[in-house]
Amino acid sequence: MFITLEGIDGCGKSTQAELLVRALEDAGHDVLRLREPGGVKISEQIRAVLLDPSNGEMGDVCELLLYEAARAQLVHEVIAPARAAGRTVVCDRFYDSTTAYQSFADGLDRTMVSHANAIAVDGCHPDLTLVYDLDVEQAYRRRSGREAEDRLELKGLEFQRKVAEGFRTLALEEPQRVKLIDAAQDIEAVFEQTVKVVRGAGIKI
Ligand code: TMP
Numbered sequence: 564m565f566i567t568l569e570g571i572d573g574c575g576k577s578t579q580a581e582l583l584v585r586a587l588e589d590a591g592h593d594v595l596r597l598r599e600p601g602g603v604k605i606s607e608q609i610r611a612v613l614l615d616p617s618n619g620e621m622g623d624v625c626e627l628l629l630y631e632a633a634r635a636q637l638v639h640e641v642i643a644p645a646r647a648a649g650r651t652v653v654c655d656r657f658y659d660s661t662t663a664y665q666s667f668a669d670g671l672d673r674t675m676v677s678h679a680n681a682i683a684v685d686g687c688h689p690d691l692t693l694v695y696d697l698d699v700e701q702a703y704r705r706r707s708g709r710e711a712e713d714r715l716e717l718k719g720l721e722f723q724r725k726v727a728e729g730f731r732t733l734a735l736e737e738p739q740r741v742k743l744i745d746a747a748q749d750i751e752a753v754f755e756q757t758v759k760v761v762r763g764a765g766i767k768i
Contacts (some may be wrong), residue, residue: 564766565593565646565687567657569730570695571723573702574746575753579654579695582754583761583768589652590768592704593688596767598655601635605641606633625697627679634658634683643687658684659741660739661734667729685712691764692737693757697747699723 566583568576577598586597600610609629612618634657645652645691658680665678699720734741742760746753 565652565689567654567692569659569725571702573706574697576695577655584653585743586768592651594651596653602637605636609633623669623671630661631683633677638684638687656726656760659756663726668725692741694734694743696743697746
């Protein structure tokens, strides 16, 4: 099984990923936890370029291709082999982030982004995608304890609003795979919803 977690910045998906991995392991799954962009050396190096606040001149297409390059390497090096070996893969963000951020929010052509996603993943698609849906102001408050904002966070709330709308659209377009989870509640309540959705997808947990 390949499970991805998605949502706007500060939606709490990384905490949920951690809880989910533990629960899957307790249920006997051999789990590989990853994050995007990153997860392997080359992709982590690309992540550093993407998040560097001094790279403000980066164009949208360069950004798209860097995300795809990071993804292609992660799929090639670990996701595809892990799936072939029967492991359960849990990935914090995947190609739905590219559709939501680079297409819905940044305005890149949706067909071009879909093609770029397809090139990067080479047929390796998530079985289940959990989208943690949260009001952008609430997400911003959750994040405000942080020391510095990265280049992407600086794009601000209006951008995040478009991202959130993008994820909601994806959930409407692909209801079998993409499930919305109300992330406004406390961690335990959100995790209860996570478990329910994962079980609903036929995954033992
Ligand atoms: P993170 O904060 O969840 O680690 O994600 C890093 C940032 O990268 C986050 O602001 C979302 C952004 N991102 C994209 O814009 N497109 C993508 O394809 C991915 C994977 C992440």
